[in-house]
Amino acid sequence: NAGVTQTPKFRILKIGQSMTLQCTQDMNHNYMYWYRQDPGMGLKLIYYSVGAGITDKGEVPNGYNVSRSTTEDFPLRLELAAPSQTSVYFCASSWVDEQYFGPGTRLTVT
Amino acid sequence: KNQVEQSPQSLIILEGKNCTLQCNYTVSPFSNLRWYKQDTGRGPVSLTIMTFSENTKSNGRYTATLDADTKQSSLHITASQLSDSASYICVVIRSNFGNEKLTFGTGTRLTIIP
Numbered sequence: 001n002a003g004v005t006q007t008p009k010f011r012i013l014k015i016g017q018s019m020t021l022q023c024t025q026d027m028n029h030n031y032m033y034w035y036r037q038d039p040g041m042g043l044k045l046i047y048y049s050v051g052a053g054i055t056d057k058g059e060v061p062n063g064y065n066v067s068r069s070t071t072e073d074f075p076l077r078l079e080l081a082a083p084s085q086t087s088v089y090f091c092a093s094s095w096v097d098e099q100y101f102g103p104g105t106r107l108t109v110t
Numbered sequence: 111k112n113q114v115e116q117s118p119q120s121l122i123i124l125e126g127k128n129c130t131l132q133c134n135y136t137v138s139p140f141s142n143l144r145w146y147k148q149d150t151g152r153g154p155v156s157l158t159i160m161t162f163s164e165n166t167k168s169n170g171r172y173t174a175t176l177d178a179d180t181k182q183s184s185l186h187i188t189a190s191q192l193s194d195s196a197s198y199i200c201v202v203i204r205s206n207f208g209n210e211k212l213t214f215g216t217g218t219r220l221t222i223i224p
Contacts, residue, residue, distance in 0.1 A: 004153070042114065042199070042214030043154075090153050097142070099212075101153030 002026055004102035006091050012108045013081040021076040021105050023091030031094040032074040033058075034066065036087040037104075043090065049074055081109045112137040114202050114215035122221045127190055131218045133183040133200030141205035145174050145185050148197045148217065157185070157198075187220075195222045 007022045025032065030051045035043040035058075045058030049068040063085055065077040074093075078085060086109045092099040114135045123129050135143070142161045146154035158167050158174040160183065167174050171194075173186045187194055197217040204211050 040216060042216045043212075044214075045212065092153070097159055098144075098156050101155070103153050104151070 004091055004093055004100050006089075006102040006105050008105060009103070010106045012110065013078075015081060015083065015109060017081050018077070018079050019081065019107075021078075021089055021091075021107070023074045023076065023102060024072050025074075025091075025093040025100070026072065027093060027095070027100065028071060029093035029095050029100075030071070031099075032068065033092045033094075033099065034064070034074070034076045035090045035092065036060065036085075037090060038087050046076065046089075078107075083109050085109050112202075112204065112211075112213050114200055114213050116198075116200050116215040116218050118218060119216070120219040120221070122223060123190055125190060125192055125222050125224050128186065128188050129190060129220065131185045131187075131198050131200075131220070133185070133215055135181050135183070135200070135202045135213070135215075137181075137202040137204050137213050139204050140178065140181075141203045141210065143174075143176055143183050144201045144203070145172070145183075146199040146201060148199055150196070154199055190222045192222050192224060195220060 004025045033048045034046040037043045044060045047066040049055045055066050089105045091102040117132045144159045145157040148154040160176045171188045176183045197219050199217040200215040202213050
């Protein structure tokens with residue numbers, strides 16, 4: 001049982017480039033989430049999903065897109081990377097109360 | 111405005127000593143409160159979940175308290191160990207018609223020195 005896995009661990013992007021952050025969970029959780037964590041700030045919710053085929057915006061969705069075609073996978077897409085998107089990104093999943101977090105992806109946009 | 115404030119921002123204590131971390135919140139309507147431990151370079155891991163009716167909950171050397179009237183919570187760590195060095199994040203959940211919203215504090219960075 002690997003829990004929540006994220007790839008890549010680190011990535012450096014140039015301004016305007018695109019990329020997809022991958023997130024997979026093997027706990028059969030319906031709920032999945034994407035957060036970003038900026039230095040000295042609390043985690044902010046980007047997008048979440050309550051099940052396959054259903055996604056919704058969180059607090060800070062601008063500049064990101066998501067899809068949820070399967071229960072296991074919840075990729076986060078950055079279309080035109082900007083320096084403001086430099087952050088650590090965490091994926092999480094939950095069943096009822098408790099959220100389980102992945103190890104994070106550290107993204108730098110220069 | 112829904113906010114979670116934690117204090118202190120950082121704390122350094124000697125191994126074996128106790129410490130208490132504070133969390134004040136203005137989140138409404140309140141559903142439950144969680145404390146997470148985040149090791150450097152890792153995702154947060156849940157320590158405790160406290161509902162409105164719970165005043166105290168323990169998880170090994172960690173004891174969380176909740177005063178829903180004053181909207182305050184604390185996390186007490188007993189007999190600290192080097193492995194307790196981490197950020198501790200207070201998260202308050204508000205629930206509106208089954209839709210949960212999490213508000214994260216900025217965390218307290220705890221360093222245990224030998």
